[in-house]
Amino acid sequence: VFEELKGMRRGHMSIAVASTANYFAPRLLATFFQRYPDVTVSLDVTNREGLLRALAENETDLVIMGKPPEDMDLVAENFMDNPLVVIAPTNHPLTRKRSRIPFAALANETFLIRERGSGTRSAMERHFAQHGLELSSTMEMGTSEAIKQGVEAGLGLGLLSLHTLEMELALKRVAVLDVETFPIMRHWYVVHRRGKRLSTAAQAFKHFVLKEAQNLLSLPEPGRPRHKGAG
Numbered sequence: 001v002f003e004e005l006k007g008m009r010r011g012h013m014s015i016a017v018a019s020t021a022n023y024f025a026p027r028l029l030a031t032f033f034q035r036y037p038d039v040t041v042s043l044d045v046t047n048r049e050g051l052l053r054a055l056a057e058n059e060t061d062l063v064i065m066g067k068p069p070e071d072m073d074l075v076a077e078n079f080m081d082n083p084l085v086v087i088a089p090t091n092h093p094l095t096r097k098r099s100r101i102p103f104a105a106l107a108n109e110t111f112l113i114r115e116r117g118s119g120t121r122s123a124m125e126r127h128f129a130q131h132g133l134e135l136s137s138t139m140e141m142g143t144s145e146a147i148k149q150g151v152e153a154g155l156g157l158g159l160l161s162l163h164t165l166e167m168e169l170a171l172k173r174v175a176v177l178d179v180e181t182f183p184i185m186r187h188w189y190v191v192h193r194r195g196k197r198l199s200t201a202a203q204a205f206k207h208f209v210l211k212e213a214q215n216l217l218s219l220p221e222p223g224r225p226r227h228k229g230a231g
């Protein structure tokens with residue numbers, strides 16, 4: 001395969017990524033295209049439910065997603081961690097508890113949550129159910145962007161992949177809370193249907209993601225809210 005890849009001039013691949021993975025997938029493509037400038041891509045960005053549909057209907061070569069489903073005949077390889085964290089407005093009272101906030105302290109908070117069909121949303125629901133906590137107040141928002149904007153504006157807390165938060169954390173627009181049992185550790189997988197005949201370009205991209213994505217991408221530091229005078 002390698003000789004073939006070296007000489008690869010043209011080729012096309014279709015890739016579908018989770019909306020949360022859209023925060024790093026373009027960077028991977030940019031490095032990949034430096035090596036294979038004549039490859040073309042069509043990139044679809046959708047939530048988990050959309051990705052499952054694309055796989056079921058054989059609409060795409062490769063998918064980058066959270067935990068693959070067990071009831072489909074797929075090849076799925078893990079290439080990177082995906083920590084989900086709780087975020088708050090920077091002036092929220094819980095930001096003053098600097099570490100190990102009890103999980104139960106979240107019960108009375110309003111949470112901005114992703115739409116049904118989102119993998120982030122289902123991981124959140126599983127986590128709360130496992131720990132016997134029911135949220136009393138939620139507001140559904142369709143995208144990670146809407147959740148970040150809502151949290152920053154003070155509408156409530158949010159639960160998002162750390163991958164989506166690079167800019168907001170650098171600019172200190174939201175704070176990551178250090179809550180017991182968090183982060184929820186999800187993982188990223190590159191996935192295709194078993195038996196799918198991948199184009200040379202798609203094979204090369206899969207190989208590249210498995211070998212290099214982890215080193216090319218660094219997760220933002222969760223940081224700690226800092227309060228003047230707080231011990």
Ligand code: PGA
Nearest residue numbers: 019020048066118119120
């Ligand atoms: P989502 O997928 O964008 O649908 O939330 C991410 C994931 O499955 O973790």
